[in-house]
Amino acid sequence: MNRVTFITFDGRPAVQFQRTYPHPVERVWAAVSEPEGLAHWFPSTVRMEPREGGKIEFSDDPHMYSSTGTVLAFEPPHRFAFSWEGDEIHLELATEGDSGCRLTLTNVLAAENTAARNAAGWSVCLAELDKHLTGASPEGPHSGSAEPWQPYYEAYVAEGMPSGAEIPGAPQQDA
Template identity: 65%
Template sequence: MDRGTFVQHEGRPAVRFERTYAHPVERIWAAVATPEGLAHWFPSRVELEPHTGGKITFSDDPNTEPTAGTVLAFEPPLRLAFSWGGDELRFDLEPVDAHHCRLILINVLEARDTAARNAAGWSVCLAELGKHLSGALTDGPHGEAAEPWKPLYDAYVASGMPYGAAIPGAPSGA
């Protein structure tokens, strides 16, 4: 399974993930581009105006304050992109065949040193997305049954991914 890589995206630092799911593109779109689908695996509660230029809001994440961004691309069922703070998130869907879809998630980073922290977070979230798509009940990435974040973070740091950004909820210097 792709655990994510550190890349440059249009000249900016980013972490990139690729997953292929045994579901048609419409099913994956519903999971990644609707508030109802995102509720199962995304770290925040999301409300969005489903069009390019629309407003998107994020709330109910125990690690961040509520915030808002802009929908940068809304092209059902193939692309959703939006700003989130100084970052951008891109979800690109590629139908493999009638029953399989590839998801490429790119988190374009405001700061290079957030790469390992964010990659670990997206690994947890994508594991929850996989559970949701398989029909399993999930409590989301903050739930007790979610994959632990810290070992993933440590593995990204050990692999050489940029790190050093503050970790919400951790003591200074952790």
């Protein structure tokens, strides 16, 4: 399973993942910052103005309405950050060893109780990114071939990660 850390980022709750890839920063940058690369693993279709202050649009996610955000940082090939529905997503790349790189994905949360839910979602998405970077043909995080979300969620809740937020697409519980 992908591992995640629950942290505080600029005074806000966040979940953070780190991955090391045997690929140059530029290759991973294309996968995490260009709409064509994002299409393989990101939960929404992305259109954007690739500059700080640019508009970023999200659509085609079966669990969310279409929405827009703002590009908070765009510093090729090392840093890309944007707002999304009250959250912030920060993607940072650093050279690792002779020819590899380290990706750090930080999801700064609008609400602490979304930590386990969002971490489980990113775990599925990052598994699809891993497939893409190894040359496999990922079908995306919402496909039948993607890793299941529920085991990640249950594991994160069992580990004590904050939870309780609404799960999109899940039946509503009566209070």
